Amino acid sequence: MARVVKFGGSSLANGEQYEKVVNIVLADPERRVVVVSAPGKRFDIDTKVTDLLIQYAKSTPGSSEFFAVQKELISRYQNIADYFKISEKDFQGIADIISNLSSTFSGEDDYRLAYFKAHGEHLNAILMAMVLNQLGHQARFAGPAELGLYVEGQPNAATVLEESYTNLKNFEYSDDEILVVPGFYGMTKDGQMATFARGGSDITGSIVARGLGIKLYENFTDVSAVYVANPHIIEEPVSIKQMTYREMRELSYSGFSVFNDEAIIPAIQGQVTINVKNTNRPTDPGTLIVPEKDFEAEYPITGVTNSDHFSALYLHRYLLNQEVGMTLKLLQIFYKYNISYEHMPSGIDDLTVIFDNRQLNEEMIERLCADIKDALNPDVMQWIDDYTIIMIVGEGMFKKPTIITDAIASLTNNGVPINMINQGASQISTMLGTKRAYGKKAVSLIYQHFFNKNEQEA
Structure with a gap:
C-alpha cells in the first residue's frame, strides 16, 4: 500500500538532515509520494528559506540587498547539492531560477509575494528528485501544474478547488518511481502560483493523499509524537498513541503546532490515517490520527492546551x-x-x-x-485583551460527566479564576477563559489532575 510522506523545513535544513530524509524514504518501498517543505533553520539564529524569499521579493532589483539575498538563497540549495555531489551543470538550473525570479514573474502584483514564497518548496522538490536520481532511484518532480492541483481565493491564503481531487485521481505514475511534490502552494486556473495560509505543506500532503486514494499519510517533524500538553510547560508529558481527527483539530486550533488544523480536513474527507513521526527518530511509533469510528480513548482527556492569541x-x-x-x-x-x-x-x-x-x-x-x-x-x-483560552479535549469526556467539574475544581482550588466556560454539543472539548498570567499554571494543574493521578493509580 503506497504512502504519502511529508517532511517539514527543519528536516530539510541542510545536507545532514536531507540525508536522514532520503534514508527514511528509501527504507520503505511503500513511500512513493514525498511532499517537501522549503529548507528551514539550521540553527537557532538562522533564517528560513521562506523568510529569505520574502526579503528577496521585497528588495529592490539591482540593489545590494537584492544581490546579497540572492547569493544566500543560491548558497542554501548549493550546500545541499554539494553534500550529495550534484554536478555543477545539474545544479545550474536551480541557481538560474533563483537569479531570474524577479524578471520571470509576469503575474498580477498581488501574486508576486506568493510566487517568490512558493519557490522555496518548488526548488526543494526539484532538488530532492535530483538527489534521489543521483543515488540511483527513479524519482520525478510532480508540481501542482502537473498534478492539476488548483486553488482559488487570496494569493497568500488559497483554498483547494474540488476538481483537484479528480485531477489527482486521474494522475498516472508507475509503481517503481518516487513522486516528489512541493508543498505549500497550488496553481490558479490562470496559471498563477498561490500559497496556503499556514502549515501549507501539511495541507498539500493531505490533499495529495486524498486525491491519489492513499490511506496512510506520514508527517515527519522534529518531535516523536503529539503530546498531551506542551513540553515547554510540562516536563516529559505523556505522548498520545492515537487520537481522532476531531481531537486533533480542536487541539491544533487552540495551540498544538505539530499539525495544521486546516490540513486535517482533506484527510477526513478521504478517511486518511495520519502518522506524526520524528525525522531524527524515524523508528518511534509516533501518533496516529484516525477516524472516530471504533476509537477507544486511553485517558479521560486526550490533551490540554492554552493559547494567548x-x-x-x-x-x-x-x-x-x-x-x-x-x-x-x-x-x-x-x-x-x-x-x-x-x-x-x-x-x-x-x-x-x-x-x-x-x-x-x-x-x-x-x-x-x-x-x-x-x-x-x-x-x-x-x-x-488580557485573555487566554484553555482547551480541554477528549473523545472520552462525554462518558464521564464529572471531568469538567474536576478540571474546574483543580483550577479554582488553586487560585486560578475562570471567566468563561463554553462546551460544544459534541462534548469532546471544553473551553475555559482566564487571564493570560494563569495560562501555563492552568495547563499544569489540569495535567497533574488527570495524568499524574492516572499514573499513580496504574
Missing part, C-alpha cells in the same frame, strides 16, 4: 436575550470589517464574543467597538 468583547444589557435581530446586527458589523469570531457564549443579559486577535489592530478595535455601541446600546461594554 485571543481577545474578548463583553456586552451586558438587561433583556438582551429578548431583542430580535441582535445577533444579526453584530454579524453585519463583523462582516463590514471582514473579521470572523471564534465563539459567542451568552446568558440572558450578557454576551461575550471571542476573537482571534491576529486579525485585528488597535484602530480596527476602536472603530468596531464604536459601531457595536451605536447598534446595540449596551449598558456595559468591555474589550478584554
Whole structure:
C-alpha cells in the first residue's frame, strides 16, 4: 500500500538532515509520494528559506540587498547539492531560477509575494528528485501544474478547488518511481502560483493523499509524537498513541503546532490515517490520527492546551436575550470589517464574543467597538485583551460527566479564576477563559489532575 510522506523545513535544513530524509524514504518501498517543505533553520539564529524569499521579493532589483539575498538563497540549495555531489551543470538550473525570479514573474502584483514564497518548496522538490536520481532511484518532480492541483481565493491564503481531487485521481505514475511534490502552494486556473495560509505543506500532503486514494499519510517533524500538553510547560508529558481527527483539530486550533488544523480536513474527507513521526527518530511509533469510528480513548482527556492569541468583547444589557435581530446586527458589523469570531457564549443579559486577535489592530478595535455601541446600546461594554483560552479535549469526556467539574475544581482550588466556560454539543472539548498570567499554571494543574493521578493509580 503506497504512502504519502511529508517532511517539514527543519528536516530539510541542510545536507545532514536531507540525508536522514532520503534514508527514511528509501527504507520503505511503500513511500512513493514525498511532499517537501522549503529548507528551514539550521540553527537557532538562522533564517528560513521562506523568510529569505520574502526579503528577496521585497528588495529592490539591482540593489545590494537584492544581490546579497540572492547569493544566500543560491548558497542554501548549493550546500545541499554539494553534500550529495550534484554536478555543477545539474545544479545550474536551480541557481538560474533563483537569479531570474524577479524578471520571470509576469503575474498580477498581488501574486508576486506568493510566487517568490512558493519557490522555496518548488526548488526543494526539484532538488530532492535530483538527489534521489543521483543515488540511483527513479524519482520525478510532480508540481501542482502537473498534478492539476488548483486553488482559488487570496494569493497568500488559497483554498483547494474540488476538481483537484479528480485531477489527482486521474494522475498516472508507475509503481517503481518516487513522486516528489512541493508543498505549500497550488496553481490558479490562470496559471498563477498561490500559497496556503499556514502549515501549507501539511495541507498539500493531505490533499495529495486524498486525491491519489492513499490511506496512510506520514508527517515527519522534529518531535516523536503529539503530546498531551506542551513540553515547554510540562516536563516529559505523556505522548498520545492515537487520537481522532476531531481531537486533533480542536487541539491544533487552540495551540498544538505539530499539525495544521486546516490540513486535517482533506484527510477526513478521504478517511486518511495520519502518522506524526520524528525525522531524527524515524523508528518511534509516533501518533496516529484516525477516524472516530471504533476509537477507544486511553485517558479521560486526550490533551490540554492554552493559547494567548485571543481577545474578548463583553456586552451586558438587561433583556438582551429578548431583542430580535441582535445577533444579526453584530454579524453585519463583523462582516463590514471582514473579521470572523471564534465563539459567542451568552446568558440572558450578557454576551461575550471571542476573537482571534491576529486579525485585528488597535484602530480596527476602536472603530468596531464604536459601531457595536451605536447598534446595540449596551449598558456595559468591555474589550478584554488580557485573555487566554484553555482547551480541554477528549473523545472520552462525554462518558464521564464529572471531568469538567474536576478540571474546574483543580483550577479554582488553586487560585486560578475562570471567566468563561463554553462546551460544544459534541462534548469532546471544553473551553475555559482566564487571564493570560494563569495560562501555563492552568495547563499544569489540569495535567497533574488527570495524568499524574492516572499514573499513580496504574
